[in-house]
Amino acid sequence: MKIRVFVSLKDGVLDPQGKAVGHALESLGFKGIGEVRVNRVVELDVPATDKAEAIQQxxxxxxxxxxxxxxxDFSVEVAA
Structure with a gap:
């Protein structure tokens, strides 16, 4: 069963990669951009027989x- 694990920095934790992306976008002419945060998504195929087991894994x-x-912080969802 395929799952996705979403990983993001907690509120209040500085995100230097997000800041760099925000500056790069502004230099490319995208004005008025607020805070930029960069997150990760990890897709996995796990050996589970039901959704609850897949999320637990x-x-x-x-x-x-x-x-x-x-x-x-992280969250897990079963991929469609």
Whole structure:
């Protein structure tokens, strides 16, 4: 079963990559852009038989490796 793990910085954590993207967009003529945040999406094919099990596996993977819970939040969804 395919899942997606979305990883993003927690509110209040500085995002230097987002700031660089925002500056680059402004230099390309895109004016008035507010805060830019860069996030990650990890797509996985997990050996689960139902959605709840797939989400549980994704959450375990996120806690073990995919997200740094000190500075990042994550969510898991089953891909359509």
């Amino acid at each position: 994704g959450e375990a993977m996120a806690r073990a490796l995919l997200a740094n819970e000190v500075i990042e």
